[in-house]
Amino acid sequence: MSHDHEYVSNTKRIWFVFGLLSLVTTVEVFLGIYKPGFLEFNHFVGLNLLNWIFYILTIFKAYYIVWAFMHMEGEKSSLRWSVVSPVIFLVLYLLFILLTEGHYIYGVFKDSTIKWNF
């Protein structure tokens, strides 16, 4: 079978990752409920600090789900890169295009006489 490499049980690591993901989610919910003002109203590169924290924590969680739960850390690096790099590249591309255009349309509605009615 394909499993030539020795499989080691890692229940300990699974529970560790579960604890980590729960902790991160708790922090996110806590920040989402209280929304500290100094985070919400200070911006860094067009995004407020609170949203930066949310996105970074989300990617942190995604990393652990893919690496530990989907067992990406045990795969060959060729498989790892074949899966991860196209997704990252295409998502960044998609976000860049759509968010730039969305922002542009916002400007059109704001500065011209066209009012949105749909």
Next chain:
Amino acid sequence: MEATVTTANNEKTWGGGNEPLGASYGKMMMWFFIVSDALTFSGFLAAYGFSRFKFIETWPLADEVFTHFPFMHGNPQPMLYVALMTFILIFSSVTMVLAVDAGHHLKKTKVAIYMFLTIIGGLIFVGSQAWEWKNFIKGEYGAVETVGGSLLQFVDKDGKRVALEEFAVKLPEQPEELTRAKGKWFMESAETVPTYSVADVQAGFKAHPELLIRTEHLTAEKKKTVLTRAESEARLSTAKYVVEGANLTRNEYGSKLFADFFFFITGFHGFHVFSGVIINIIIFFNVLLGTYEKRRSYEMVEKVGLYWHFVDLVWVFVFTVFYLV
């Protein structure tokens, strides 16, 4: 670079039977599927971002929309229920990965127990999503839409939301909901008539001088703008529809696209969870029947596990984009 020396080993490279990525066919195909599905979800979430950027000043505040928690009616609990749902899904991911782990040791009973727990977790999650949809569709306060397509909500002097039924009066003349029996032959399916007409709401608003109107516009403090009484009366005179709850055409929370994306993205994710549960059930019965025991390999459990974790992965992003940011 040195020239490659041809050895006997190289012949084997093209002779088949190689696994350059070190994964079996089935697992590779699952990864193919996951990559393409990940891009599909990214497309949806990016489209949500596009629409939100378009209406960045008027987008609804998620904290005010998702406030329900079972048995705590009338006591808004923003975020808590969806946080609970997230925990349930993460936990079902953990039981899934434990099932995979037990599978590597060929422990049939353990795999079956963990698979069963995963299925239960998935079902609870889908049920929670259905409940969330129910609350979203039903709505809580009601609102009014103007001829220009803006949404007006009602607040008291302290900025607390006021539901339509707390002030709207029932005027004697009521519009009647058309039925097929009374309709004309060219009648399109009629919109359901809301509990109150625009005139009911306007009359009720006039009778309650303490009420004000809140528009969709966000202030610098990321709160919705509350108009003065005079402005409120002027805005309310342009009202065209009474909006109660949410559907794909209009919703009482604000931007129409907000509800459309909510239904579409959480619906698509919920469908994934649902199909994941079905696949898990099939594999669960295969485990019970000893199919994988005979094969001496529980790789099938690993493959559905990949799908199940992917569903969890998508939820992590949906959670952030819809409820946190």
